[in-house]
Amino acid sequence: MSLTLFASILALLINQSFACDCGQAIDYIVMDRSKGLLTRFPWYVVIENKSQKPCGASLIDDQHVAVAAHCLSGSNEASLRARLNDNSTKSISSVWIDERYNNKTGAYDFAVLTLASPVGSQFKPICLRDSTRVPTPPIHLVSPKADKNVEGFPYNYLYNHPGSKCPSPATQTHLCIMNPTKVDNTCSEGPYMGYESNARFYLTGVTSRCFSTEMPDLFTDVSLYKKQIRELAPKGCWKDTWDWSR
Template sequence: MRFFMLTALLLVAAINVTLACECGLEGSSGRIYKGSKVRANKYPWLAHIRSFSSRNSRSFGQCGGSLIDETHVATAAHCVVDENNQVFRPENIDVFLGRVKAFSDRSKPHSVSKVWVDSQYERSNLAHDFAILTLSSPVKYSQTIAPVCLPNVESGLSKLTVSGWGTTAADASSSDDLLEVEVDFLSKNECNEVKKDFLMKQNGIPSSMRNRVKIDGVVDTHMCAINKKTKGDACSGDSGGPLMHRGGNGRYYLMGVVSGSWTECGQDEDTAGLYTRTLYYKDVIKSIAPNACWQN
């Protein structure tokens, strides 16, 4: 079956915070399908990422990402790996932080010095779809640029939030405004059931055959979510962006990064969004980004 990577191909036409382990707090006063506009700098860890196959080309792949410490941004592997499974050169990747508008803002990008991609990444099913970008120089935290918290547990999840600058529907253009949508967490069993229903529908298999249909379950690196009422979800160009849980302490936690789906957003509402689990990569993140803040 085909998996849809939520990237988009486009044509190019302070208050310093020094407290240790401050993370996940809203800043000063995304494509997201069926989403709403985000208040300026609400999520100061949001990164707008552009990957160029060559600096001589005006086209680039658009993705999202999340600042996890002063020099590292978490994103999806497919955002920085080309169709030939080659990792983009660091000098061909731009990272914009503190942006309100994806394209009409004129802030300068941060350069990248190193790209880490999970060597087990599988383009066919988006398993192990995770990457970490190392910035060439550390950023200064402010009300518009600050890191997100990382989770120590995945228990008790219910309502989550996705945010990004991707397209607003399957055939729409990317949004200049940052958008957000609330999604409902699905357990692995729930997600596998949704996947089975979708595949049966796609292949014209009657419901009477349901107990006889066997499918490959969702991979261990993924968690699933979808707005059960509106079917709102991430869309093209949102890849790599954050799946966030707002804790009772008011802080936001990066539970996952946007990975993909079984269809393009809005084409079939009987599906779910796939998100690479941050906690799966806890040891990797700690080794690459030791200053990232893990909290309960």
């Protein structure tokens, strides 16, 4: 191999590794809606469903959205719309649901939607990780209620401590997470995100099951879907947590 060809391949690999931009929140006060945005997270999407309540979801590249499968149960492309962070909407061209999804236990509760067209450059996807290391601190984003979004504060959700029992119907596909500030059994639909030391948010899970106070909630572990996400969303931003590039 010639030196020139080797240098070109190396440059291409480096550019691919650092070209994507993801997981950076918009710098504005969370409760300030003066910019007309749903949230400070440019990857946040609300999936509106004619037959079910809306669910929070995440852009994983410019045309694909990660969401819980139970949010789509009994629906097709025509009955779904994606409301982007600027309140504009897009139709859905295709739906992928894990064929192993069990609506009784919540096992494999994961899906990917393809938007009818790519989003604009003002939207950035959430970061994706190869590592299975638990990111901290976590943040949980809640789907809209009365046209408002509520953002969980850091450390509200904690991974269940070793030795404690996850509530039925927890499965091997779930993350079992305790919210010590919970006051009822409402289910907060939306992405479960980790904030890393490089000031980026990473997709960790999607809401699967919620329970009463003093019991952990269940989130589908997104790390189980690395292969499928790479295939379905080829432009996803897989960024190492040590990567501080901008």
